[in-house]
Amino acid sequence: MFSTLSLAIPILLLLVSPSPAFAFDPDALLTSFRSTGFAQAFSLIFLSEIGDKTFFIAGLLAMKTSRLTSFIGSLLALTVMTFISVSIGQLFHAVPPGLTNGLPLDDYAAIAAFTFFGFKTLKESFDLSTKMEDEAADASAAVSSSAPSDSTFYGLVASAFALVFAAEFGDRSFLATIALGAAQNPVQVFGGAVAGHAIATAIAVLGGSVIAKYISEKVIGYIGGSLFLVFAVTTALGVF
Numbered sequence: 001m002f003s004t005l006s007l008a009i010p011i012l013l014l015l016v017s018p019s020p021a022f023a024f025d026p027d028a029l030l031t032s033f034r035s036t037g038f039a040q041a042f043s044l045i046f047l048s049e050i051g052d053k054t055f056f057i058a059g060l061l062a063m064k065t066s067r068l069t070s071f072i073g074s075l076l077a078l079t080v081m082t083f084i085s086v087s088i089g090q091l092f093h094a095v096p097p098g099l100t101n102g103l104p105l106d107d108y109a110a111i112a113a114f115t116f117f118g119f120k121t122l123k124e125s126f127d128l129s130t131k132m133e134d135e136a137a138d139a140s141a142a143v144s145s146s147a148p149s150d151s152t153f154y155g156l157v158a159s160a161f162a163l164v165f166a167a168e169f170g171d172r173s174f175l176a177t178i179a180l181g182a183a184q185n186p187v188q189v190f191g192g193a194v195a196g197h198a199i200a201t202a203i204a205v206l207g208g209s210v211i212a213k214y215i216s217e218k219v220i221g222y223i224g225g226s227l228f229l230v231f232a233v234t235t236a237l238g239v240f
Contacts, residue, residue, distance in 0.1 A: 089181020
């Protein structure tokens with residue numbers, strides 16, 4: 001009994017003491033959250049891609065050709081598109097300070113984009129009827145209308161690349177990556193976005209059409225929209 005108390009009392013004193021190791025620092029917590037560009041990019045991209053048009057294109061190509069060529073071609077296209085979108089986001093940093101009067105134009109653009117996509121995603125999820133079915137139908141039409149002329153390994157990879165690249169350009173995940181690239185570390189955003197694309201594409205080629213039947217698109221939409229708004233708030237808190 002005495003030995004137990006002798007161990008417990010120092011531990012309790014350590015926990016309640018105002019030691020920096022255990023002190024709650026809201027500013028440090030906010031800074032830590034905002035600095036995780038990898039985690040932000042991964043979560044947003046993964047949730048945006050599940051059930052998206054490019055998700056179904058990768059899955060349909062996997063069934064039509066092969067899983068390997070579909071995965072490689074799709075991921076290459078998404079990686080190139082991610083590099084382009086992050087680079088566009090970084091252009092905000094290239095604006096001379098004299099033109100912005102010292103205002104953080106990159107953060108303002110990111111806040112506006114996150115807020116817009118947050119409310120847009122939540123509204124679409126609330127009004128959702130058959131969005132995922134429509135995405136699947138569009139993907140099926142795109143794959144059916146583009147029979148590859150070259151059935152070699154590289155030809156199939158190139159075909160998957162072209163289809164996914166065309167479908168991804170201007171998509172929500174593309175624009176979200178631009179916003180993240182403007183507000184966060186570009187290397188972290190690029191790595192997180194590519195990782196999110198890779199896992200979502202792997203799920204698609206391994207059985208996306210089957211898995212999609214058991215996914216609640218409303219839940220995914222609500223989570224994704226909420227994340228957009230959370231990132232808008234944390235970015236705004238860092239600015240103001």
